[in-house]
Amino acid sequence: MLVELLFRAILLRILGRVFGLRWGLVSSALLFGAAHLGHCTWLAAVEIAINGGLVMGLSYMATGRLWMSVGLHTAWDFTEDSFLGVNSHNGFLLSTPAANRSDVLTGGAFGPDGSVLATIVGLLVIVLITSVRKRQLFKKAT
Numbered sequence: 298m299l300v301e302l303l304f305r306a307i308l309l310r311i312l313g314r315v316f317g318l319r320w321g322l323v324s325s326a327l328l329f330g331a332a333h334l335g336h337c338t339w340l341a342a343v344e345i346a347i348n349g350g351l352v353m354g355l356s357y358m359a360t361g362r363l364w365m366s367v368g369l370h371t372a373w374d375f376t377e378d379s380f381l382g383v384n385s386h387n388g389f390l391l392s393t394p395a396a397n398r399s400d401v402l403t404g405g406a407f408g409p410d411g412s413v414l415a416t417i418v419g420l421l422v423i424v425l426i427t428s429v430r431k432r433q434l435f436k437k438a439t
Contacts, residue, residue, distance in 0.1 A: 301367045304329050304350070305357040318434070322358065326350025341404065341411025348373070348410070348419035355423060359430040383408035 304325055313321030330346025337345065353366040382388025404411035427434060 298367055301353065301357075301363060301370055305354060305366050306363050309354050309357065318358065322351065322354045326354055329353075337407045337411055338400075338405070340401065340413070341407045344404075344411055344413075344416045344419070347416050347423070352419050352422050352426070355426045355434070358434055359426050377408065377410060381409065383410070 308328065309321055309325040311321075312324045315321070316324065326346045327350065329350035330342040330344075333345045333349075334342050349370070353369055356369055357363060357366040359365070377383040378388065380389050382390065400406075400411075401413050403409070404415065409415055
């Protein structure tokens with residue numbers, strides 16, 4: 298919740314007012330990805346900027362409510378940790394990278410969050426959100 302409050306309700310709104318909503322969204326997403334660089338690869342940080350930054354930011358902008366991005370972030374983390382067992386290694390379906398597979402496809406040691414497949418899913422969600430709410434998204438500051 299604190300992460301969403303900081304990056305969406307505070308940073309996105311401030312950057313949106315200073316640079317315009319599009320650049321505010323992109324800037325806050327890049328900062329969100331960069332905040333993860335201490336424990337992930339550059340590819341994973343880009344994916345996090347897309348899924349964690351753009352998708353969560355757009356969901357906040359589309360609804361004007363913080364609960365949407367909080368809910369999506371919580372659901373994403375729950376699915377990875379409790380269902381796929383990415384960080385906890387005791388999920389319902391255990392997800393471990395295969396040694397003979399590319400880190401680009403599997404996310405490597407960081408897990409599926411750092412894969413190009415997660416990026417594709419994030420881009421599809423971005424297209425969905427923007428196509429549904431295209432008229433309202435960038436008209437006024439959130």
